[in-house]
Amino acid sequence: MRDHVAAGLLEVAARVLAERGDQASMIDIAAAAGVARATLYRYFPNRDALLRALTDAALAELAERIADARLDAVPVPEAVARLTRAMVGAAAKYRGLVIFNKPPDMAREADHALTAPVGELFERGAAEGTFRPELPTRTLIEVYTGLLEGSVVRVLRGRLGVEEASAAITKIFLEGALVRPET
Amino acid sequence: MRDHVAAGLLEVAARVLAERGDQASMIDIAAAAGVARATLYRYFPNRDALLRALTDAALAELAERIADARLDAVPVPEAVARLTRAMVGAAAKYRGLVIFNKPPDMAREADHALTAPVGELFERGAAEGTFRPELPTRTLIEVYTGLLEGSVVRVLRGRLGVEEASAAITKIFLEGALVRPET
Amino acid sequence: MRDHVAAGLLEVAARVLAERGDQASMIDIAAAAGVARATLYRYFPNRDALLRALTDAALAELAERIADARLDAVPVPEAVARLTRAMVGAAAKYRGLVIFNKPPDMAREADHALTAPVGELFERGAAEGTFRPELPTRTLIEVYTGLLEGSVVRVLRGRLGVEEASAAITKIFLEGALVRPET
Amino acid sequence: MRDHVAAGLLEVAARVLAERGDQASMIDIAAAAGVARATLYRYFPNRDALLRALTDAALAELAERIADARLDAVPVPEAVARLTRAMVGAAAKYRGLVIFNKPPDMAREADHALTAPVGELFERGAAEGTFRPELPTRTLIEVYTGLLEGSVVRVLRGRLGVEEASAAITKIFLEGALVRPET
DNA sequence: TATGAATGAGTGTTCATTCAT
DNA sequence: TATGAATGAACACTCATTCAT
Structure with a gap:
């Protein structure tokens, strides 16, 4: 109760x-x-306890979604798609609280929970030669998380749907917005 | 004085x-x-007046940079590159104030100043067949601005440089992160 | 029950x-x-009712002890000794609640229950020429009750025992702390 | 200002x-x-700072009065008289705040400032054989400070004047309330 | 003009007290 | 009857804003 x-x-x-x-x-x-x-x-x-509980719940949800995604069992591009969906979904459900408004002393923990899976996946991609070699993995990670964060804001504002955003983010991040010159 | x-x-x-x-x-x-x-x-x-003045200044700077970029005089991909640099630069200089922390009653104006040039450019891109047809222009715009916003946050946090971010955003947004399968 | x-x-x-x-x-x-x-x-x-009940109990206990002491059946000095013991004992048992922390509207009643026996005894002492004539009875009463109150605080803080305090108060109040010049 | x-x-x-x-x-x-x-x-x-400032001021005043009293330059009984007047005066002026309502973390300091001069004086009295040997110095100190505290409360309530209280306390504490049997 | 001083309105938090089970 | 839950009223403290010099 x-x-x-x-x-x-x-x-x-x-x-x-x-x-x-x-x-x-x-x-x-x-x-x-x-x-x-x-x-x-x-x-x-107190206020802090509330924010902390909120962040805890969001991080837990996020961790569960990521675990369910079995990222290491699929090729990198598919893993990116799943990770994107997991993050956009969790962030949308918890109103972006995993990402913004973290109580200061949880920032480290939260950032880690968020960054770790991204880091692992991108490292694997780099090792497997999936990503453009001219883009440092670190930069790739920052831009990807930035893309996620910025898009989630749009989702929260109702300008994009969760599915719509996830699919578009994945597609654009992996393959770009330009039409492919046919070979 | x-x-x-x-x-x-x-x-x-x-x-x-x-x-x-x-x-x-x-x-x-x-x-x-x-x-x-x-x-x-x-x-x-009062506080509001200060924030408003700040936003005004940032928007003015942004408008100037965009005007200088002569977006309609170059091909869409190059225009995207210039627009990106203009926005990241202005946002970084004004600490993201154009994008976040807008006084509520300026949100509309600010969004417009921000969105209008993006909208025009992307409409042109769509008309010219530059962008993937399966991605609606509206979605493209939202994801692009989200990418900008998220990345600017990283720049402000010192995790990315202005030039580094601009280049990476442009490249990834246009061509994707995946290595191109050689024809 | x-x-x-x-x-x-x-x-x-x-x-x-x-x-x-x-x-x-x-x-x-x-x-x-x-x-x-x-x-x-x-x-x-409510809180007041509790405090009132507490004060009632303490005053009742005090009244009983004083009645048991049969003050008017013994010489004034012995009566002072008994009164002192009764008051220190009752106050210590009820944690000084008779004396401090009285609910405001009981202050009068409490003060009376406290002051009345003291007043009677000291009036008798004055009438019988037991006390120094240069000290007005009223002053004597105030100083005596002050001495009681201050000492009870020390008892409650564990710095004095009930018996120790009672004996010392009686002795000092009646005969002073100075060593008597032998006649 | x-x-x-x-x-x-x-x-x-x-x-x-x-x-x-x-x-x-x-x-x-x-x-x-x-x-x-x-x-x-x-x-x-904040509230604490106010209480602290109040206690500081009261302790300073008390220390000054005691220093002015040159306790060690006069015989013990006269010293007791001066100390009493100093303490009652300071306490009355500062409404008893040196004695009660001390901010918890100043209690030690305050108690010390209060107890130290009393302790010294009574030790000297004991050494010089001024006080009744059957009363331990420690007990004497407690009863004296209790008497002071209790009387100050009366002074604050307007039931005793400062001079009246000081004189009566000194007299009673030193020589007792009983009329002296003439030798 | 620049500033120290003053304040009203609001925020986080606690506590005595009431209500429904 | 005993209790967990709910709440209104108060308090410590902060901040944007105004005023007098």
Whole structure:
């Protein structure tokens, strides 16, 4: 029961924080949830605890999706597609909270959970010669995560659908936007 | 004289807002500029006015860079390269303020200033058959701006250089990250 | 049954209030008693009622001890000794609650219960020529009760024992701390 | 100018804290001083700082009075008289704040400033055979400080004057309340 | 003109108290 | 009856903004 309510509050909090940004107040969140401020504090002893719980949940969801994707069992391009879908999906569900608005002391942990799988995959791609050699792996990773982050914002704003965004990101990142000159 | 001081304050404000995020206080900004809070208020009657002025300056700079780029005088791929450099450069200089932290009532204007040139260019690309036909122009635009925004964040964090980012974004967006199968 | 539980709660409350001071919360008291907050409210409808009940109990105990002391049946010095022991004992048992932390509207009643026996005794002493005539009875009473109060605090802090304090207070108050010049 | 205002606020704070007890709010103090809450915070960055400043001032005053008293230059009984007057005077002026309501982390320091001169004086008295040998010095000290504290409360309540209390405390503590049997 | 001082409105947090089970 | 849950009112503290010098 308790967990159920807490989960509901988290969901509302995610929505409000996404809408109003990090400066959304506990007042805003409690009001959006239709409870008194003190009730919110029953479940999360302070603002930080709430943000932390939110980030925890988002990271857990993300980790699960990535694990389900079995990235190392498929070729790199397919793995990129799956990773993209996992990240866009999780970020959209949690309103981008994995990516933005991390409580400062979790930034490291969050960044790691986010960056690690990306790093591994791109290292493999580099080793296997999948990616253009003139682009350093580090740069590739930054641009890819930047692309993800920027696109998720659009998804959150309702300008792109999750599926639409995932597919387009994957396609453009891997093959580019230009029409291929036929050989 | 007056304008000169105001410009200096704006510069400081841009730096502080980029460092501390949107929750940087007028106190922070005034302190960083080495003036009293009340002095800051002499030049910008309130917080909103300051943010607006900042955004105005950034948009003006961006518009100038884009005009200089003569986008319609070159082929679409080259225009994308120039536009990318213009946007990354301007955003980096103004600490991303064109893109994030827009005062709510300027969002529309800012988005327009940002989106309009992108829109025109991509429409032309579509008309000329430069882009993959299976990707709707609207989607292309969103993903491109998302890529820009996400990458600028990395530049601001010092993880990518301006030139490095511009080149990589252009290359990846146009041609993809995959190594081309030789014909 | 009910009274028994209430008495137990009062005892716990006295201990907690003595330890944490007047700012001890109902939370603290309920937790120390091992019951839910709401249960505490079953027995004492609000914080004030609890404090009042506590003071009532302490005053009753004090009145009983004083009655047992048969003050008017013994010479004034012996009566002072007994009164002192009664007051220090009662105050120590109830953690000084008779003396401090009285609910404002009971202050008068409490002060009276405290002051009345002292007043009677000192009036008798004055009438009988027991006390130095240059010290007004009123002053004597104030200094004596002040001495009691201040000493009880030390007893509660564990710096003096009840017996030790009672004996020393009586001796010093009556005969002074100076060594007597032998006649 | 600044210091002057701060001193005025301290004075008001001392009065309010003495009246309302330790739970007096910053609201109460600011209102009593006729300023806005935020103004109070300009001078004392938080509640603790205010209490600390108050205690500092009181301890300084007390130390000065005690130094002025040249306790070691006079016989013990006269020294007790001077010490008593110094302590009652300082405590009355600062509303007993040296004695009660010490911020927890200053308790040690405050107790020391208070206890040290008392301890020295009573040790000397014991060494010189001034005090009754059957009363341990430690007990003497506790009872004396208790007497002081209890009497100061009466002074603060307006039931005793400073001079009246000082004289009575000294007389009773040294020679007792009983009329001396003539030799 | 530049600034120190003052303040109203809001935020996070706690606590006494009430309600539904 | 006993309790977990919910809440309104208060408090410490911050910040954008105004005023007097």
